[in-house]
Amino acid sequence: MSRTTAFLGLGAMGAPMAAHLARHARETGGRALVWNRTGARADAHAREHGSESVTLPDAAQADVIFSCLPTSREVDEVLTGLEGGLRPGTVWVDCTSGHPEAARRQSARLSERGVTFLDAPVSGGTAGAQAGTLTVMVGGDAAALEGVRADLAFAGKVVHVGGVGAGFAVKAVNNALLAVNLWAAGEGLAALARAGVDVAPALEVINASSGRSNASENLIGQRVLTREFPVTFQLGLLAKDAGIAADVVRAAGASAPVLMQAEALFRAAATVVGAGEDHTAALRLVEQMNDKEIR
Template sequence: MKPTAFAGLGAMGFPMAAHLARQGQTLVWNRTAATAEAHAAQYGTQAQQSLEGLARADLIVTCLPTSQEVWEVMRVLGPHLQPGTVWLDCTSGHPSSAREQAEWLRQYGADFLDAPVSGGTAGASAGTLTVMVGGDPAVLERVQPRLAFAQKVVHVGEEGAGFSVKAINNTLLAANLWAAGEGLAALALAGVDLGAALEVINASSGRSNATENLIPQRVLTREFPATFALGLLTKDIGIGLDLAQSGKAATPLLAQVGGLFRAATTVTGPQQDHTAALKLIEQLNGVQLGTQAPSLGTEGPKQA
Protein backbone atom coordinates (compact mmCIF):
# COMPACT_ATOMS: atom_id res chain seq x y z
CA MET A 1 0.00 0.00 0.00
CA LYS A 2 1.19 3.46 -0.83
CA PRO A 3 1.66 5.99 1.92
CA THR A 4 -0.84 8.63 3.04
CA ALA A 5 0.25 12.28 3.11
CA PHE A 6 -0.93 15.01 5.43
CA ALA A 7 -0.30 18.74 4.90
CA GLY A 8 -1.14 21.29 7.59
CA LEU A 9 -0.22 20.27 11.13
CA GLY A 10 -2.20 22.91 13.03
CA ALA A 11 -4.32 22.48 16.12
CA MET A 12 -6.61 20.12 14.22
CA GLY A 13 -4.18 18.60 11.74
CA PHE A 14 -1.48 17.56 14.22
CA PRO A 15 -3.64 15.03 16.09
CA MET A 16 -5.48 14.01 12.93
CA ALA A 17 -2.23 13.01 11.23
CA ALA A 18 -1.27 11.04 14.33
CA HIS A 19 -4.32 8.83 13.88
CA LEU A 20 -3.34 8.19 10.25
CA ALA A 21 0.06 7.00 11.42
CA ARG A 22 -1.50 4.19 13.44
CA GLN A 23 -2.47 2.33 10.27
CA GLY A 24 0.36 2.78 7.80
CA GLN A 25 3.13 4.87 6.44
CA THR A 26 2.32 8.57 6.74
CA LEU A 27 4.15 11.51 5.19
CA VAL A 28 3.72 14.88 6.86
CA TRP A 29 4.42 18.41 5.73
CA ASN A 30 3.98 21.73 7.45
CA ARG A 31 4.86 25.27 6.41
CA THR A 32 7.03 25.45 9.51
CA ALA A 33 9.19 22.38 8.98
CA ALA A 34 10.03 21.96 12.66
CA THR A 35 6.43 21.05 13.38
CA ALA A 36 6.59 18.22 10.85
CA GLU A 37 9.81 16.96 12.42
CA ALA A 38 8.26 17.05 15.88
CA HIS A 39 5.34 15.06 14.54
CA ALA A 40 7.68 12.50 13.00
CA ALA A 41 9.59 12.15 16.27
CA GLN A 42 6.42 11.72 18.27
CA TYR A 43 4.34 9.49 15.99
CA GLY A 44 6.78 7.80 13.62
CA THR A 45 5.59 9.71 10.58
CA GLN A 46 7.99 10.85 7.87
CA ALA A 47 8.55 14.58 7.68
CA GLN A 48 8.94 16.00 4.18
CA GLN A 49 10.98 19.13 3.54
CA SER A 50 9.22 19.87 0.28
CA LEU A 51 5.64 19.54 -0.86
CA GLU A 52 6.80 17.48 -3.81
CA GLY A 53 7.87 14.85 -1.34
CA LEU A 54 4.22 14.10 -0.69
CA ALA A 55 3.61 13.07 -4.29
CA ARG A 56 4.34 9.39 -3.80
CA ALA A 57 1.29 9.06 -1.56
CA ASP A 58 -2.00 8.08 -3.18
CA LEU A 59 -4.09 9.88 -0.56
CA ILE A 60 -3.32 13.51 0.20
CA VAL A 61 -5.09 15.05 3.18
CA THR A 62 -4.99 18.84 3.66
CA CYS A 63 -6.14 20.81 6.66
CA LEU A 64 -5.42 24.52 6.21
CA PRO A 65 -6.95 27.82 7.29
CA THR A 66 -8.81 28.68 4.05
CA SER A 67 -9.15 27.58 0.43
CA GLN A 68 -6.55 30.19 -0.43
CA GLU A 69 -3.80 28.22 1.33
CA VAL A 70 -5.03 25.02 -0.28
CA TRP A 71 -4.59 26.62 -3.70
CA GLU A 72 -1.04 27.57 -2.81
CA VAL A 73 -0.18 24.01 -1.82
CA MET A 74 -2.04 22.51 -4.75
CA ARG A 75 -0.32 24.59 -7.39
CA VAL A 76 3.04 23.26 -6.20
CA LEU A 77 2.11 19.67 -5.47
CA GLY A 78 -0.60 19.02 -8.07
CA PRO A 79 1.64 18.65 -11.15
CA HIS A 80 3.64 15.94 -9.35
CA LEU A 81 0.71 13.74 -8.37
CA GLN A 82 0.35 10.24 -9.77
CA PRO A 83 -2.85 9.47 -11.67
CA GLY A 84 -5.45 7.97 -9.34
CA THR A 85 -4.38 10.00 -6.33
CA VAL A 86 -7.18 11.22 -4.06
CA TRP A 87 -6.96 14.70 -2.54
CA LEU A 88 -9.15 14.96 0.55
CA ASP A 89 -9.38 18.52 1.82
CA CYS A 90 -10.45 18.89 5.47
CA THR A 91 -10.19 22.68 5.37
CA SER A 92 -13.37 24.68 6.04
CA GLY A 93 -13.21 25.83 2.46
CA HIS A 94 -15.36 27.55 -0.12
CA PRO A 95 -17.75 25.52 -2.31
CA SER A 96 -16.75 27.41 -5.43
CA SER A 97 -13.09 26.63 -4.73
CA ALA A 98 -13.97 22.96 -4.40
CA ARG A 99 -15.41 22.92 -7.88
CA GLU A 100 -12.44 24.79 -9.33
CA GLN A 101 -9.88 22.66 -7.51
CA ALA A 102 -11.56 19.42 -8.56
CA GLU A 103 -11.48 20.64 -12.14
CA TRP A 104 -7.84 21.66 -11.86
CA LEU A 105 -6.74 18.32 -10.36
CA ARG A 106 -8.53 16.37 -13.05
CA GLN A 107 -5.83 17.38 -15.54
CA TYR A 108 -3.37 15.37 -13.44
CA GLY A 109 -5.70 12.41 -13.12
CA ALA A 110 -6.38 13.09 -9.45
CA ASP A 111 -9.72 13.22 -7.62
CA PHE A 112 -10.81 15.85 -5.16
CA LEU A 113 -13.08 15.42 -2.16
CA ASP A 114 -14.08 18.35 0.04
CA ALA A 115 -14.20 16.87 3.50
CA PRO A 116 -14.36 19.36 6.35
CA VAL A 117 -14.63 18.01 9.87
CA SER A 118 -16.48 18.80 13.04
CA GLY A 119 -15.70 17.86 16.61
CA GLY A 120 -13.07 20.41 17.49
CA THR A 121 -9.61 19.77 18.88
CA ALA A 122 -11.05 17.32 21.41
CA GLY A 123 -12.54 15.21 18.62
CA ALA A 124 -9.32 15.38 16.64
CA SER A 125 -7.33 14.05 19.58
CA ALA A 126 -9.82 11.30 20.31
CA GLY A 127 -10.19 10.34 16.64
CA THR A 128 -13.93 10.88 16.84
CA LEU A 129 -14.42 13.57 14.22
CA THR A 130 -17.42 13.78 11.94
CA VAL A 131 -16.45 14.24 8.29
CA MET A 132 -18.90 15.69 5.77
CA VAL A 133 -17.86 14.85 2.23
CA GLY A 134 -18.68 16.26 -1.17
CA GLY A 135 -17.60 14.64 -4.42
CA ASP A 136 -17.74 11.27 -6.14
CA PRO A 137 -19.11 8.67 -3.69
CA ALA A 138 -17.09 5.90 -5.35
CA VAL A 139 -13.90 7.79 -4.64
CA LEU A 140 -14.94 8.30 -1.05
CA GLU A 141 -15.71 4.62 -0.65
CA ARG A 142 -12.16 3.81 -1.73
CA VAL A 143 -10.45 5.98 0.89
CA GLN A 144 -12.98 5.98 3.72
CA PRO A 145 -11.36 3.03 5.59
CA ARG A 146 -8.15 5.02 5.85
CA LEU A 147 -9.73 8.05 7.62
CA ALA A 148 -8.64 6.94 11.06
CA PHE A 149 -9.43 10.31 12.64
CA ALA A 150 -13.15 9.93 11.92
CA GLN A 151 -15.94 8.37 13.87
CA LYS A 152 -18.60 9.25 11.33
CA VAL A 153 -18.24 9.93 7.63
CA VAL A 154 -21.28 11.28 5.77
CA HIS A 155 -21.48 11.82 2.03
CA VAL A 156 -23.59 14.94 1.57
CA GLY A 157 -23.54 15.61 -2.18
CA GLU A 158 -21.46 16.67 -5.13
CA GLU A 159 -18.21 18.63 -5.13
CA GLY A 160 -18.54 21.54 -2.74
CA ALA A 161 -21.38 20.01 -0.75
CA GLY A 162 -19.08 19.20 2.15
CA PHE A 163 -17.88 22.78 2.39
CA SER A 164 -21.46 23.99 2.03
CA VAL A 165 -22.74 21.92 4.93
CA LYS A 166 -19.81 22.98 7.11
CA ALA A 167 -20.43 26.65 6.33
CA ILE A 168 -24.14 26.38 7.11
CA ASN A 169 -23.45 24.43 10.30
CA ASN A 170 -21.16 27.17 11.49
CA THR A 171 -23.62 29.86 10.46
CA LEU A 172 -26.29 28.12 12.54
CA LEU A 173 -23.85 27.93 15.44
CA ALA A 174 -23.40 31.67 15.16
CA ALA A 175 -27.15 32.33 14.87
CA ASN A 176 -28.01 30.15 17.86
CA LEU A 177 -25.23 31.68 19.91
CA TRP A 178 -26.17 35.26 19.16
CA ALA A 179 -29.88 34.64 19.70
CA ALA A 180 -29.16 33.07 23.07
CA GLY A 181 -26.90 35.97 24.00
CA GLU A 182 -29.63 38.50 23.23
CA GLY A 183 -32.21 36.49 25.13
CA LEU A 184 -29.98 36.16 28.17
CA ALA A 185 -29.20 39.88 28.08
CA ALA A 186 -32.93 40.64 28.18
CA LEU A 187 -33.33 38.26 31.12
CA ALA A 188 -30.35 39.71 32.96
CA LEU A 189 -31.76 43.23 32.56
CA ALA A 190 -35.04 41.91 34.00
CA GLY A 191 -33.17 40.59 37.05
CA VAL A 192 -33.51 36.91 36.21
CA ASP A 193 -30.87 34.42 37.40
CA LEU A 194 -29.08 33.29 34.23
CA GLY A 195 -27.82 29.99 35.58
CA ALA A 196 -31.36 29.03 36.53
CA ALA A 197 -32.69 30.31 33.22
CA LEU A 198 -30.21 28.18 31.28
CA GLU A 199 -31.06 25.15 33.40
CA VAL A 200 -34.68 25.56 32.35
CA ILE A 201 -33.97 26.38 28.71
CA ASN A 202 -31.75 23.33 28.43
CA ALA A 203 -34.64 21.18 29.59
CA SER A 204 -36.96 22.94 27.13
CA SER A 205 -37.57 23.63 23.47
CA GLY A 206 -35.20 26.60 23.13
CA ARG A 207 -32.05 24.61 23.78
CA SER A 208 -29.09 24.43 21.42
CA ASN A 209 -25.42 23.56 21.55
CA ALA A 210 -24.92 27.22 22.42
CA THR A 211 -27.10 27.11 25.54
CA GLU A 212 -26.08 23.59 26.57
CA ASN A 213 -22.35 23.91 26.20
CA LEU A 214 -20.82 27.09 24.88
CA ILE A 215 -22.48 29.69 27.09
CA PRO A 216 -22.29 27.79 30.41
CA GLN A 217 -18.72 26.67 29.82
CA ARG A 218 -17.21 29.69 28.10
CA VAL A 219 -19.31 32.81 28.66
CA LEU A 220 -20.78 32.53 32.17
CA THR A 221 -17.37 31.43 33.43
CA ARG A 222 -15.75 34.42 31.67
CA GLU A 223 -13.07 32.06 30.35
CA PHE A 224 -13.66 32.40 26.57
CA PRO A 225 -10.93 29.82 25.79
CA ALA A 226 -9.67 30.54 22.29
CA THR A 227 -10.16 27.14 20.66
CA PHE A 228 -12.08 28.43 17.63
CA ALA A 229 -11.28 31.98 16.58
CA LEU A 230 -14.03 34.54 16.09
CA GLY A 231 -12.39 35.68 12.86
CA LEU A 232 -12.57 32.18 11.40
CA LEU A 233 -16.23 31.79 12.36
CA THR A 234 -16.99 35.13 10.71
CA LYS A 235 -15.14 33.91 7.60
CA ASP A 236 -17.29 30.76 7.61
CA ILE A 237 -20.51 32.79 7.87
CA GLY A 238 -19.28 34.71 4.84
CA ILE A 239 -18.98 31.41 2.97
CA GLY A 240 -22.49 30.48 4.06
CA LEU A 241 -23.85 33.79 2.77
CA ASP A 242 -21.91 33.41 -0.49
CA LEU A 243 -23.54 30.02 -0.89
CA ALA A 244 -26.95 31.59 -0.33
CA GLN A 245 -26.27 34.35 -2.82
CA SER A 246 -25.00 32.06 -5.54
CA GLY A 247 -28.07 29.85 -5.12
CA LYS A 248 -30.40 32.87 -4.93
CA ALA A 249 -31.51 31.79 -1.48
CA ALA A 250 -33.33 34.35 0.66
CA THR A 251 -31.76 34.26 4.13
CA PRO A 252 -32.51 37.59 5.83
CA LEU A 253 -31.96 36.27 9.35
CA LEU A 254 -28.61 34.63 8.60
CA ALA A 255 -27.60 37.78 6.75
CA GLN A 256 -28.15 39.84 9.86
CA VAL A 257 -26.14 37.31 11.84
CA GLY A 258 -23.29 37.84 9.41
CA GLY A 259 -23.37 41.60 9.96
CA LEU A 260 -23.44 41.24 13.73
CA PHE A 261 -20.51 38.80 13.82
CA ARG A 262 -18.51 41.05 11.54
CA ALA A 263 -19.13 43.86 14.01
CA ALA A 264 -18.18 41.64 16.93
CA THR A 265 -14.96 40.66 15.19
CA THR A 266 -14.05 44.29 14.60
CA VAL A 267 -14.86 45.34 18.15
CA THR A 268 -13.59 42.28 20.04
CA GLY A 269 -10.78 41.09 17.79
CA PRO A 270 -10.50 38.16 15.36
CA GLN A 271 -8.19 36.09 17.58
CA GLN A 272 -10.67 35.88 20.46
CA ASP A 273 -12.73 32.76 20.97
CA HIS A 274 -15.89 32.79 18.88
CA THR A 275 -18.02 32.98 22.01
CA ALA A 276 -16.46 36.38 22.75
CA ALA A 277 -18.94 37.73 20.21
CA LEU A 278 -21.28 37.93 23.19
CA LYS A 279 -19.05 40.63 24.67
CA LEU A 280 -20.48 42.90 22.01
CA ILE A 281 -24.01 41.98 23.08
CA GLU A 282 -22.99 42.83 26.64
CA GLN A 283 -21.70 46.20 25.50
CA LEU A 284 -24.80 46.98 23.46
CA ASN A 285 -26.96 46.14 26.48
CA GLY A 286 -24.85 47.59 29.26
CA VAL A 287 -24.94 44.31 31.16
CA GLN A 288 -22.59 41.41 31.83
CA LEU A 289 -23.60 37.80 31.37
CA GLY A 290 -22.26 35.72 34.21
CA THR A 291 -19.65 36.65 36.76
CA GLN A 292 -15.98 36.10 37.34
CA ALA A 293 -16.70 34.53 40.72
CA PRO A 294 -16.02 30.79 40.63
CA SER A 295 -18.98 28.50 40.94
CA LEU A 296 -18.94 26.85 44.33
CA GLY A 297 -21.40 24.10 43.59
CA THR A 298 -20.78 20.85 41.85
CA GLU A 299 -23.70 21.02 39.49
CA GLY A 300 -22.22 23.40 37.00
CA PRO A 301 -22.43 27.14 36.53
CA LYS A 302 -25.05 29.09 38.46
CA GLN A 303 -23.82 32.58 37.79
CA ALA A 304 -26.25 35.29 36.83
Protein backbone atom coordinates (compact mmCIF):
# COMPACT_ATOMS: atom_id res chain seq x y z
CA MET A 1 0.00 0.00 0.00
CA SER A 2 1.41 3.34 -1.02
CA ARG A 3 2.00 5.83 1.81
CA THR A 4 2.73 9.51 1.98
CA THR A 5 4.93 10.87 4.75
CA ALA A 6 5.83 14.45 5.55
CA PHE A 7 8.92 15.51 7.43
CA LEU A 8 8.98 18.94 9.09
CA GLY A 9 12.35 20.33 10.11
CA LEU A 10 15.49 19.52 8.13
CA GLY A 11 18.16 20.27 10.68
CA ALA A 12 21.29 18.29 11.48
CA MET A 13 19.16 15.35 12.58
CA GLY A 14 16.06 15.89 10.45
CA ALA A 15 17.76 16.08 7.06
CA PRO A 16 19.33 12.60 7.15
CA MET A 17 16.21 11.15 8.79
CA ALA A 18 14.06 12.52 5.97
CA ALA A 19 16.54 11.12 3.46
CA HIS A 20 15.77 7.63 4.80
CA LEU A 21 12.05 8.35 4.38
CA ALA A 22 12.70 9.35 0.78
CA ARG A 23 14.68 6.16 0.14
CA HIS A 24 11.90 4.12 1.75
CA ALA A 25 9.29 5.88 -0.39
CA ARG A 26 11.21 4.97 -3.53
CA GLU A 27 11.44 1.36 -2.44
CA THR A 28 7.72 1.11 -1.58
CA GLY A 29 6.14 3.36 -4.18
CA GLY A 30 5.19 6.02 -1.66
CA ARG A 31 5.83 9.74 -1.38
CA ALA A 32 8.13 11.61 0.99
CA LEU A 33 7.23 15.26 1.48
CA VAL A 34 9.60 17.61 3.26
CA TRP A 35 9.20 21.08 4.71
CA ASN A 36 11.60 23.46 6.37
CA ARG A 37 11.20 26.98 7.73
CA THR A 38 13.93 28.05 5.35
CA GLY A 39 12.49 26.67 2.13
CA ALA A 40 15.82 26.51 0.30
CA ARG A 41 16.91 23.66 2.51
CA ALA A 42 13.80 21.69 1.58
CA ASP A 43 14.40 22.33 -2.11
CA ALA A 44 17.98 21.17 -1.76
CA HIS A 45 16.83 18.06 0.09
CA ALA A 46 14.41 17.28 -2.71
CA ARG A 47 17.14 17.61 -5.33
CA GLU A 48 19.62 15.53 -3.39
CA HIS A 49 17.39 12.81 -1.95
CA GLY A 50 14.32 12.67 -4.20
CA SER A 51 11.92 13.99 -1.56
CA GLU A 52 9.23 16.56 -2.47
CA SER A 53 9.54 20.08 -1.08
CA VAL A 54 6.06 21.27 -0.09
CA THR A 55 4.23 24.03 1.75
CA LEU A 56 3.08 23.50 5.30
CA PRO A 57 -0.61 23.12 4.29
CA ASP A 58 0.36 20.50 1.72
CA ALA A 59 2.34 18.62 4.33
CA ALA A 60 -0.87 18.31 6.35
CA GLN A 61 -2.19 15.85 3.76
CA ALA A 62 0.34 13.13 4.57
CA ASP A 63 -0.61 9.82 6.19
CA VAL A 64 2.18 10.25 8.71
CA ILE A 65 3.63 13.60 9.72
CA PHE A 66 7.06 13.65 11.32
CA SER A 67 8.46 16.68 13.09
CA CYS A 68 11.98 17.20 14.33
CA LEU A 69 12.46 20.70 15.70
CA PRO A 70 14.61 22.39 18.36
CA THR A 71 11.97 22.48 21.11
CA SER A 72 8.26 21.90 21.69
CA ARG A 73 7.69 25.60 21.16
CA GLU A 74 8.54 25.32 17.46
CA VAL A 75 6.28 22.26 17.22
CA ASP A 76 3.43 24.38 18.60
CA GLU A 77 4.08 27.00 15.95
CA VAL A 78 4.19 24.50 13.09
CA LEU A 79 1.11 22.74 14.40
CA THR A 80 -0.74 26.03 14.32
CA GLY A 81 0.40 26.52 10.74
CA LEU A 82 -1.14 23.33 9.35
CA GLU A 83 -3.76 22.43 11.93
CA GLY A 84 -6.61 23.49 9.67
CA GLY A 85 -5.60 21.05 6.95
CA LEU A 86 -5.17 17.93 9.06
CA ARG A 87 -7.23 14.86 8.19
CA PRO A 88 -8.67 12.33 10.64
CA GLY A 89 -6.62 9.15 10.81
CA THR A 90 -3.32 10.90 10.39
CA VAL A 91 -0.57 10.04 12.85
CA TRP A 92 1.80 12.78 14.01
CA VAL A 93 5.18 11.46 15.08
CA ASP A 94 7.13 14.15 16.90
CA CYS A 95 10.85 13.32 16.99
CA THR A 96 11.72 16.59 18.75
CA SER A 97 13.35 16.30 22.18
CA GLY A 98 10.21 17.83 23.54
CA HIS A 99 8.49 18.40 26.86
CA PRO A 100 6.06 15.81 28.27
CA GLU A 101 3.57 18.53 29.20
CA ALA A 102 3.67 19.86 25.65
CA ALA A 103 3.05 16.33 24.41
CA ARG A 104 -0.08 16.02 26.49
CA ARG A 105 -1.31 19.41 25.33
CA GLN A 106 -0.52 18.76 21.67
CA SER A 107 -2.05 15.29 21.84
CA ALA A 108 -5.30 16.69 23.21
CA ARG A 109 -5.32 19.42 20.55
CA LEU A 110 -4.72 16.95 17.72
CA SER A 111 -7.21 14.39 18.96
CA GLU A 112 -9.96 16.96 18.40
CA ARG A 113 -9.17 16.55 14.70
CA GLY A 114 -8.91 12.81 14.82
CA VAL A 115 -5.13 12.89 14.62
CA THR A 116 -3.05 10.68 16.90
CA PHE A 117 0.09 12.14 18.48
CA LEU A 118 3.13 10.04 19.29
CA ASP A 119 6.10 11.56 21.07
CA ALA A 120 9.02 9.75 19.48
CA PRO A 121 12.35 11.35 20.24
CA VAL A 122 15.47 9.70 18.89
CA SER A 123 18.95 8.95 20.11
CA GLY A 124 22.09 8.20 18.16
CA GLY A 125 23.26 11.57 16.99
CA THR A 126 23.93 12.70 13.45
CA ALA A 127 25.93 9.52 12.78
CA GLY A 128 22.92 7.36 13.71
CA ALA A 129 20.63 9.52 11.65
CA GLN A 130 22.81 9.09 8.59
CA ALA A 131 23.16 5.36 9.11
CA GLY A 132 19.44 4.92 9.77
CA THR A 133 20.14 3.23 13.08
CA LEU A 134 18.50 5.65 15.49
CA THR A 135 16.89 4.46 18.67
CA VAL A 136 13.32 5.73 18.91
CA MET A 137 11.54 5.92 22.28
CA VAL A 138 7.82 6.24 21.80
CA GLY A 139 5.07 7.49 24.08
CA GLY A 140 1.40 7.31 23.19
CA ASP A 141 -1.06 4.81 21.82
CA ALA A 142 0.62 1.43 21.24
CA ALA A 143 -1.69 0.49 18.38
CA ALA A 144 -0.97 3.76 16.60
CA LEU A 145 2.71 2.99 16.91
CA GLU A 146 2.21 -0.42 15.30
CA GLY A 147 0.42 1.33 12.45
CA VAL A 148 3.41 3.49 11.64
CA ARG A 149 6.28 1.26 12.73
CA ALA A 150 7.13 0.36 9.12
CA ASP A 151 7.36 4.05 8.28
CA LEU A 152 10.17 4.69 10.76
CA ALA A 153 12.79 4.10 8.09
CA PHE A 154 15.47 5.95 10.07
CA ALA A 155 15.23 3.66 13.09
CA GLY A 156 17.45 0.85 14.25
CA LYS A 157 15.44 0.20 17.37
CA VAL A 158 11.92 1.28 18.32
CA VAL A 159 10.70 0.94 21.89
CA HIS A 160 7.29 1.81 23.30
CA VAL A 161 7.87 3.22 26.78
CA GLY A 162 4.42 4.35 27.93
CA GLY A 163 1.59 6.80 27.38
CA VAL A 164 1.69 10.25 25.82
CA GLY A 165 4.76 12.13 27.03
CA ALA A 166 6.64 9.02 28.16
CA GLY A 167 8.91 9.17 25.13
CA PHE A 168 9.91 12.74 25.89
CA ALA A 169 10.37 11.89 29.56
CA VAL A 170 12.72 9.01 28.80
CA LYS A 171 14.66 11.08 26.29
CA ALA A 172 15.05 13.90 28.81
CA VAL A 173 16.27 11.51 31.48
CA ASN A 174 18.65 9.86 29.01
CA ASN A 175 20.13 13.22 28.13
CA ALA A 176 20.34 14.22 31.80
CA LEU A 177 22.33 11.02 32.36
CA LEU A 178 24.56 11.95 29.45
CA ALA A 179 25.09 15.32 31.13
CA VAL A 180 25.89 13.76 34.51
CA ASN A 181 28.21 11.11 33.11
CA LEU A 182 30.03 13.61 30.92
CA TRP A 183 30.47 16.21 33.63
CA ALA A 184 31.58 13.70 36.25
CA ALA A 185 34.15 12.21 33.90
CA GLY A 186 35.42 15.72 33.25
CA GLU A 187 35.71 16.43 36.98
CA GLY A 188 37.58 13.19 37.55
CA LEU A 189 40.04 13.73 34.72
CA ALA A 190 40.65 17.35 35.66
CA ALA A 191 41.42 16.31 39.23
CA LEU A 192 43.76 13.57 38.01
CA ALA A 193 45.48 16.04 35.71
CA ARG A 194 46.01 18.42 38.63
CA ALA A 195 47.37 15.48 40.62
CA GLY A 196 49.97 14.90 37.92
CA VAL A 197 48.40 11.79 36.43
CA ASP A 198 48.53 11.37 32.66
CA VAL A 199 45.03 11.92 31.31
CA ALA A 200 45.13 9.80 28.16
CA PRO A 201 46.13 6.50 29.83
CA ALA A 202 43.78 7.28 32.73
CA LEU A 203 40.91 7.61 30.28
CA GLU A 204 42.02 4.42 28.53
CA VAL A 205 41.89 2.57 31.84
CA ILE A 206 38.51 4.00 32.82
CA ASN A 207 37.12 2.96 29.45
CA ALA A 208 38.23 -0.59 30.21
CA SER A 209 36.79 -0.42 33.72
CA SER A 210 33.59 -0.04 35.69
CA GLY A 211 33.45 3.76 35.58
CA ARG A 212 33.08 3.95 31.83
CA SER A 213 30.10 5.48 30.08
CA ASN A 214 29.11 6.45 26.59
CA ALA A 215 30.44 9.89 27.45
CA SER A 216 33.85 8.59 28.49
CA GLU A 217 34.08 6.11 25.62
CA ASN A 218 32.78 8.12 22.70
CA LEU A 219 33.06 11.79 23.56
CA ILE A 220 35.93 12.74 25.82
CA GLY A 221 38.75 11.13 23.90
CA GLN A 222 37.38 12.22 20.54
CA ARG A 223 36.24 15.74 21.35
CA VAL A 224 37.84 17.01 24.56
CA LEU A 225 41.36 15.57 24.58
CA THR A 226 41.67 16.59 20.93
CA ARG A 227 40.50 20.13 21.88
CA GLU A 228 38.21 20.02 18.84
CA PHE A 229 34.74 20.17 20.46
CA PRO A 230 33.01 19.80 17.06
CA VAL A 231 29.46 21.12 17.25
CA THR A 232 27.07 18.25 16.54
CA PHE A 233 24.78 18.71 19.54
CA GLN A 234 24.59 22.14 21.09
CA LEU A 235 25.35 22.71 24.75
CA GLY A 236 22.27 24.89 25.10
CA LEU A 237 20.05 22.09 23.85
CA LEU A 238 21.51 19.57 26.28
CA ALA A 239 20.99 22.08 29.10
CA LYS A 240 17.40 22.45 27.90
CA ASP A 241 16.93 18.67 27.94
CA ALA A 242 18.38 18.42 31.44
CA GLY A 243 15.88 21.10 32.42
CA ILE A 244 13.03 19.00 30.99
CA ALA A 245 14.29 16.07 33.05
CA ALA A 246 14.22 18.32 36.12
CA ASP A 247 10.62 19.22 35.29
CA VAL A 248 9.79 15.51 34.97
CA VAL A 249 11.38 14.88 38.36
CA ARG A 250 9.49 17.72 40.04
CA ALA A 251 6.16 16.94 38.38
CA ALA A 252 6.48 13.37 39.62
CA GLY A 253 7.29 14.53 43.15
CA ALA A 254 10.60 12.71 42.83
CA SER A 255 13.93 13.47 44.48
CA ALA A 256 17.00 13.48 42.24
CA PRO A 257 19.76 15.61 43.77
CA VAL A 258 22.46 14.52 41.32
CA LEU A 259 20.37 15.17 38.20
CA MET A 260 19.37 18.54 39.63
CA GLN A 261 22.96 19.52 40.33
CA ALA A 262 24.05 18.51 36.85
CA GLU A 263 21.24 20.52 35.30
CA ALA A 264 22.35 23.61 37.21
CA LEU A 265 25.98 23.10 36.21
CA PHE A 266 25.10 22.62 32.54
CA ARG A 267 22.97 25.75 32.66
CA ALA A 268 26.00 27.57 34.06
CA ALA A 269 28.22 26.06 31.38
CA ALA A 270 25.86 27.17 28.63
CA THR A 271 26.01 30.68 30.10
CA VAL A 272 29.76 30.81 30.64
CA VAL A 273 31.01 28.77 27.65
CA GLY A 274 28.24 29.52 25.17
CA ALA A 275 24.96 27.80 24.37
CA GLY A 276 25.98 27.35 20.74
CA GLU A 277 29.12 25.35 21.52
CA ASP A 278 29.17 21.57 21.41
CA HIS A 279 27.73 19.88 24.49
CA THR A 280 31.15 18.49 25.35
CA ALA A 281 32.41 22.07 25.70
CA ALA A 282 30.64 22.09 29.07
CA LEU A 283 33.92 20.63 30.27
CA ARG A 284 35.54 23.96 29.50
CA LEU A 285 33.76 25.23 32.62
CA VAL A 286 35.14 22.26 34.56
CA GLU A 287 38.54 23.26 33.26
CA GLN A 288 38.05 26.87 34.40
CA MET A 289 36.91 25.70 37.83
CA ASN A 290 40.14 23.70 38.07
CA ASP A 291 42.50 25.97 36.14
CA LYS A 292 43.59 22.89 34.22
CA GLU A 293 42.98 21.59 30.73
CA ILE A 294 41.77 18.03 30.32
CA ARG A 295 44.44 16.72 28.00
